[in-house]
Amino acid sequence: MIYADNAATTKMSKDAIETMVSVMNETFGNPSSLYEVGQRAKEVLEQARKDVAEAIGAQPQEIIFTSGGSEADNQAIITGARLGALKGKKHIISSAFEHHAVLHTLKKLEKEGYEVTLLPVHEDGLIRPEELEAAIREDTCLVTIMYANNEIGTIQPIREIGEICRKHQVLFHTDAVQAIGHIPVNVVADQIDMLSSSAHKYHGPKGVGFLYAKKGIRLTNLIEGGAQERGKRAGTENVPGIAAMATAVKEAVASIDKNAKNLIQKRDRLIAGLKEIPHSALNGDASKRLPSNVNFCFEGIEGESLLLLLDDKGICASSGSACTSGSLDPSHVLLAIGRVHDVAHGSLRLSLGEDVTDEEVDYMIKSVKEVVEYLRSFSPIWRDLVAGKKQFIL
């Protein structure tokens, strides 16, 4: 089996599993308890906080642990909104292709009377910093732009965005769920005020993540209860999960250079191979993208049937097709970069694992070619395109 859906989730690393099991076995106490086994759990927790902070250039007291990326996104955005409201500022800027954890939170705020501007994402899968700057108003309280997109892997000009936000004294949050552990991220250099991360995207466990909030930002609680996480996130801490996340993030960040070098070569080999398929197109900029991400549209076919047939060939992938979404609409990300409905319907994302080989890449190219050709052989759209009754878009 070739697992090429690492943007959906990753396999836990050996070391992360070992950490998790050892904490479950040996440090099972409640970090809030005063006796030895509780205090040792507390130590594990605080060591994890240090490790996680170091991975992004933050201070330990700037990290709070959450149940994952979604919770961190929700808390950061609600925080930005509430802090803004205190000053009478209720305008938020984001982008059209954010994760739903961001977009749905913004929708909720709109219902409460906030105004949201979604910046357009250009055909290359990037926003334009000058368009961001132009969108900032007197009453803008928050900018939330993702570090790297989960579907098409494009990496936003985060440092420029951070600089613009600092200049205009607007809080800047970034959903870095796809970036952490894959490309270098430094909250100081990038001038990031809040950042979300999720462990299962870098070989840590599911259901654990963290929120970085720069010193001085008063977080709004989503969960009320005990005084854990400096009173900002109640609930007995998921100590084994948090410790495993720390192991995973250290490992991933330490290997970024080595992994990226290998992955970029594999990614570009895969892109070159898939480009040979007629009437196909890469989604998103070819170089400003995550080292592991390949995302294509193939005209005349539908993505779910492509995935099912790739699954038969032992390849795990994903698609932005309307038929895989359950909502009948194709991916909002592909629509945001200007792909029309029919074309977005035939999309494929392959997100590579660090251990992928050239042979596997070649097998994926061969398999995708075969399946696309087969599905086109009985596609009425493809027939019309070839017959000239319809114009090719790609």
Added chain:
Amino acid sequence: MALYSEKVMDHFRNPRNVGVIEDADGVGEVGNAKCGDIMKMYLKIEDEVIKDVKFETFGCGSAIASSSMATEMIKGQPVSEAMKLTNKAVAEALDGLPDYKMHCSVLAEEAIKSALEDYEKRKQQN
């Protein structure tokens, strides 16, 4: 648990009656405006009986499987019977489809109805 039943996967992997009938007596093409799946049916009819049927589909697993199953269900049937085919019957013959995939089996019913209407229209013109 798999997304689809064994039957769906069988019809998806080995679709029956795929292709085109050049001298068809009735052709119908329908699309789902929302999800974007498109289905095209070709019918060869003699003495009000469906002698042959072929389909082409641009769509997901359940769209392809329900096209295939629907063609099997009407092949050799009188036109009057084929008119009665429902998406529910197609879905049942496939041992069920996930709820959010039911609209794909509707396409099969609609494509057949549309091809039969085309046949009736051509008959009247002759």
